[in-house]
Amino acid sequence: xxxxxxxxxxEFLHVFRDRKTLLILFGLPIVQIVLFGFALTNEIKHSRIVxxxxxxxxxxxxxxxxxxxGTQFVIxxxxxxxxxxxxxxxxxxxxxxxxxxxxxxxDLQHFNKAQLQLITDASDPNTANTLSSYASRIVMDYQNxxxxxxxxxxxxxxxxxxxxxxxxxxxxxxxxxVMSLILLxxxxxxxxxxxxxxxENGTMEVLLVSPFNPILVIISKTIPYLVLxxxxxxxxxxxxxxxxxxPVNGSIxxxxxxxxxxxxxxxxxxxxxxxxxxxxxxxxxxxxxxxLIPSILFTGFMFPLENMPYxxxxxxxxxxxxWYYIIVKSIMIKGLGFSAIWKETLILSGMTVILLxxxxxxxxxxxx
Amino acid sequence: xxxxxxxxxxxFRQIFRNKALLxxxxxxxxxxxxxxxxxxxxxxxxxNITVVDNDHSGFxxxxxxxxxxxxxxxxxxxxxxxxxxxxxxxxxxxxLILEIPQGFERNLxxxxxxxxxxxxxxxxxxxxxxxxAYLNQIIADYNADIRLKWMPASKFNPMPAIExxxxxxxxxxxxxxYYMVPGILVILVTMIASxxxxxxxxxxxEAGTIEQxxxxxxxxxxxxxxxxxxxxxxGMFIFSVGLFGVGWLVYGxxxxxxxxxxxxxxxxxxxxxxxxxxxxxxxxxxxxxxxxVAFFFMMVFILMxxxxxxxxxxxxxxxxxxxxxxxxxxxxxxxxxxxxxxxFENIRYHFLIMTGFAxxxxxxxxxxxxxxx
Numbered sequence: 001x002x003x004x005x006x007x008x009x010x011e012f013l014h015v016f017r018d019r020k021t022l023l024i025l026f027g028l029p030i031v032q033i034v035l036f037g038f039a040l041t042n043e044i045k046h047s048r049i050v051x052x053x054x055x056x057x058x059x060x061x062x063x064x065x066x067x068x069x070g071t072q073f074v075i076x077x078x079x080x081x082x083x084x085x086x087x088x089x090x091x092x093x094x095x096x097x098x099x100x101x102x103x104x105x106x107d108l109q110h111f112n113k114a115q116l117q118l119i120t121d122a123s124d125p126n127t128a129n130t131l132s133s134y135a136s137r138i139v140m141d142y143q144n145x146x147x148x149x150x151x152x153x154x155x156x157x158x159x160x161x162x163x164x165x166x167x168x169x170x171x172x173x174x175x176x177x178v179m180s181l182i183l184l185x186x187x188x189x190x191x192x193x194x195x196x197x198x199x200e201n202g203t204m205e206v207l208l209v210s211p212f213n214p215i216l217v218i219i220s221k222t223i224p225y226l227v228l229x230x231x232x233x234x235x236x237x238x239x240x241x242x243x244x245x246x247p248v249n250g251s252i253x254x255x256x257x258x259x260x261x262x263x264x265x266x267x268x269x270x271x272x273x274x275x276x277x278x279x280x281x282x283x284x285x286x287x288x289x290x291x292l293i294p295s296i297l298f299t300g301f302m303f304p305l306e307n308m309p310y311x312x313x314x315x316x317x318x319x320x321x322x323w324y325y326i327i328v329k330s331i332m333i334k335g336l337g338f339s340a341i342w343k344e345t346l347i348l349s350g351m352t353v354i355l356l357x358x359x360x361x362x363x364x365x366x367x368x
Numbered sequence: 369x370x371x372x373x374x375x376x377x378x379x380f381r382q383i384f385r386n387k388a389l390l391x392x393x394x395x396x397x398x399x400x401x402x403x404x405x406x407x408x409x410x411x412x413x414x415x416n417i418t419v420v421d422n423d424h425s426g427f428x429x430x431x432x433x434x435x436x437x438x439x440x441x442x443x444x445x446x447x448x449x450x451x452x453x454x455x456x457x458x459x460x461x462x463x464l465i466l467e468i469p470q471g472f473e474r475n476l477x478x479x480x481x482x483x484x485x486x487x488x489x490x491x492x493x494x495x496x497x498x499x500x501a502y503l504n505q506i507i508a509d510y511n512a513d514i515r516l517k518w519m520p521a522s523k524f525n526p527m528p529a530i531e532x533x534x535x536x537x538x539x540x541x542x543x544x545x546y547y548m549v550p551g552i553l554v555i556l557v558t559m560i561a562s563x564x565x566x567x568x569x570x571x572x573x574e575a576g577t578i579e580q581x582x583x584x585x586x587x588x589x590x591x592x593x594x595x596x597x598x599x600x601x602x603g604m605f606i607f608s609v610g611l612f613g614v615g616w617l618v619y620g621x622x623x624x625x626x627x628x629x630x631x632x633x634x635x636x637x638x639x640x641x642x643x644x645x646x647x648x649x650x651x652x653x654x655x656x657x658x659x660x661v662a663f664f665f666m667m668v669f670i671l672m673x674x675x676x677x678x679x680x681x682x683x684x685x686x687x688x689x690x691x692x693x694x695x696x697x698x699x700x701x702x703x704x705x706x707x708x709x710x711x712f713e714n715i716r717y718h719f720l721i722m723t724g725f726a727x728x729x730x731x732x733x734x735x736x737x738x739x740x741x
Contacts, residue, residue, distance in 0.1 A: 018654070018656075018657075020652075020653065020657050021654070021656055021657050021660060024657065024660040024661060024664065025660065028660065028663075028664045031664070032664070032667060032668070035668065035672070035686070035689070036671055036672075038683060038686060039672060039682045039683065039686030039689070040671060040672075040677055040682075041677060041678075041681050041682065042410070042492070042493070042494040042677055042678075043493065043494055043678075043681050044678050044680075044681055045680065045681040046680050046681060047680060048680075086537075087714075089537060089538070089708060090704065090708050090709065090710040090711070090714050091710065091713075091714040092700060092704050092708075092710070092714065108528055108530065112528045112529065113528070113529050113530075113531065114528075114529075114530050114531070115530070115531045115532075115533065116530055116531070116532050116533075117532075117533050117534075117535065118532060118533070118534045118535070119534075119535050119536075119537060120534065120535070120536050120537065121537060121538060121708075122536035122537055122538055122539040122540065122542055123537075123538040123539050123546070123547060123703060123704075123707035123708050124547050124703070125411070125536075125539055125542040125543065125544050125546075125547060126410045126411065126544065126547075127678060128536055128539075128542070129411070129542065130494075130498070132534045133498070133501065135532075136532050136534075137501065139530050139532055142530070143528060143529065143530050146528045147528060153480050153515065153518075153519065154476055154477075154480055154481075154511065154514050154515050154518060154519075155480065155481045155482075155511065156476065156481075156482055156483075156484060156507055156510070156511045156514075157481065157482070157483045157484070158483070158484050158485075158486055158503075158504055158507055159483050159484070159485050159486065160486045160487075160488065160500050160504075161485070161486065161487045161488070162488050162490035162496055162500075163457065163487050163488060163489055163490060164489060164490055164491050165490040165491050165493060165496075166490065168490055168493030168496065168497065169493065170493055170494075172490075172491055172493070173491050173492045173493065181667075185663070185667075189659065189660065189663060193655070193656050193659075197656070277388065278388055279386075279388065279389075280571075280655045280656070281389065281567050281568075281571060281655065282386075282388045282389055282392060284563070284567065284655065284656075284659040285389065285392045285393075285396075285563060285564075285567075286392060288559065288563060288659070288662075288663055288666070289392055289396045289397070289559055289560070289563070290392070290396055292559070292663075292666065292667070292670070293400060293404060293552070293555065293556075293670070294400070294404070296670065296671070296676070297404055297407045297408055298407065302408075302676050302677070303407060303408050303409060303410055303676075304410075304412075304492075304495065306414055306416075307409050307410075307411065307412075307413060307414060308406065308407045308409070309406050312403070312406055312407045315403075316407075326460065329491060330458075333491055334458055336458060340458060340459065
């Protein structure tokens with residue numbers, strides 16, 4: 001036991017001696033959580049659009065005013081020819097063109113029916129879709145106002161309640177996602193290098209000839225990183241709550257316990273990479289090339305998992321951050337207790353056990 | 369010139385000798401490009417809806433089947449009560465709850481007006497908004513059906529109707545993959561080029577071999593060119609395989625724009641990125657440091673490049689940050705050239721900025737690079 005403590009102390013010293021790395025390890029999560037917490041949003045606002053108003057009448061003007069009133073659109077200019085539309089799209093300056101045909105208002109008055117065309121830059125289908133549905137909704141509103149003068153019989157109204165995030169803040173969705181992402185990647189990155197570095201420097205041999213249980217070697221290597229990650233977690237949480245205004249509706253103790261589990265999962269994954277590679281360069285490339293984008297996508301905070309092809313949904317199950325993201329949402333935002341997250345916790349525990357087991361096996365093989 | 373040739377020979381040999389590294393450099397990006405675009409689809413569909421039908425009337429039945437047939441919603445369940453439905457929302461089994469009050473049909477006919485209650489899981493605000501809008505639209509259609517049925521057509525004073533037609537240019541089938549593949553390709557090439565470059569030099573520092581090179585009569589610029597050129601070539605190669613091998617053959621994306629223009633931009637872009645890698649390496653002492661810094665930049669670059677989320681909607685200061693990242697420009701340019709066939713005129717500004725990045729990052733790195741330490 002005494003040996004073990006000495007060992008852990010040594011590892012701590014190792015980590016703390018490298019001030020530059022330490023600064024990076026602490027600085028990055030802070031900068032990132034604030035940056036992404038404030039900046040990331042899936043909302044589409046301030047999109048530049050062009051209005052081709054061939055009608056120049058009351059109705060078209062009123063609709064244009066409505067388009068301009070919200071935050072979604074910025075009316076860039078009025079174009080008239082079709083060629084100009086194409087070149088405007090190609091220059092990437094605008095996303096949508098609204099075309100009012102001539103006699104728009106008189107058609108509406110005389111035939112109770114008028115046409116309006118939306119032309120979108122569908123090279124970005126998501127934005128195109130969203131913008132045209134925003135615009136259609138504004139036109140619908142105008143139409144309802146026109147109809148509002150008559151009383152309409154058999155009217156079905158809807159009462160909508162937004163639960164968990166009534167203000168529809170993007171941060172509520174993104175913070176738990178970014179939290180999972182940062183904790184996972186920082187842990188994996190840090191530990192993936194630890195053993196491989198000693199291998200590269202040749203100091204591993206020294207460790208292996210010492211009368212010390214190899215399992216304890218692994219454990220003592222990860223303890224400083226575990227502590228660092230817990231500090232990181234606390235900083236991230238403090239920032240989320242006090243700077244970004246995120247709630248913690250559930251038990252903070254539970255959040256810490258499960259986060260510790262998640263950190264251990266990530267550390268074991270890092271160790272596995274460290275155990276299976278021969279150079280720091282490959283270890284780092286694997287943890288970044290192999291993990292960065294897949295983790296972003298398969299955590300589920302950016303793109304809904306249920307939209308993905310079934311095979312990819314299966315793949316997403318092996319991404320630890322996916323489960324942690326669900327847990328964080330449940331505890332922080334929904335304020336649920338352990339009974340709601342036992343399944344996810346169990347999965348993370350299972351992953352950890354398997355990873356550690358494989359690690360120990362691999363490590364022993366190298367010993368022999 | 370001869371010196372440079374030997375240096376290049378050495379670098380290429382070192383890269384190709386490393387059997388552990390090769391698959392990461394060449395296969396990892398290609399496999400990811402094959403798989404990831406399938407995952408990056410933001411189209412909102414399959415919204416899980418729980419219906420709490422307290423009315424059990426013909427009207428409510430018809431509304432429910434209309435919702436189920438719309439294609440946007442998946443009926444997760446019928447719940448007996450709102451609380452039971454809410455429990456499903458807590459467990460992520462359902463995104464939306466529609467509660468039809470008791471006496472819905474009777475009241476609608478008698479009182480001419482009736483409310484429906486909708487509760488939406490709004491953690492993802494955009495999804496919530498769109499889900500609510502879709503449901504509202506379906507209910508409005510349904511309402512119009514009822515009116516038609518209950519009111520004699522002759523007496524019905526037709527409401528003013530504005531018919532909105534939409535025409536989608538450049539991607540009429542609205543295929544999200546066309547949009548994602550070029551963007552993801554950019555990121556993969558970016559990561560490979562900048563990581564490799566940064567790590568490679570720091571590795572020589574750590575191993576001490578850089579000292580050996582420094583005492584030879586190799587000039588500073590020769591050494592740096594010797595480091596940059598191989599990764600520039602690799603970047604070009606991976607981009608080509610991704611664009612033609614995966615983008616064209618697998619996803620059927622035929623670049624509509626000028627390829628010379630695209631490759632011209634790519635060349636400048638890679639020079640800028642390699643400059644960044646070089647810069648990072650001059651500031652780091654260990655591979656771990658270089659990696660952590662590169663990781664930081666990469667994460668900011670990826671998440672704030674407009675690849676996954678729109679950047680115009682960001683707060684002004686954040687938007688300003690996106691404009692300081694070379695990745696933002698290339699993600700935009702590659703989509704413009706490949707999908708819309710934009711010309712040099714359209715991307716002149718992007719070209720200018722990228723050249724600026726290339727000059728700035730490389731000069732900074734070279735000035736900061738010390739042959740004698």
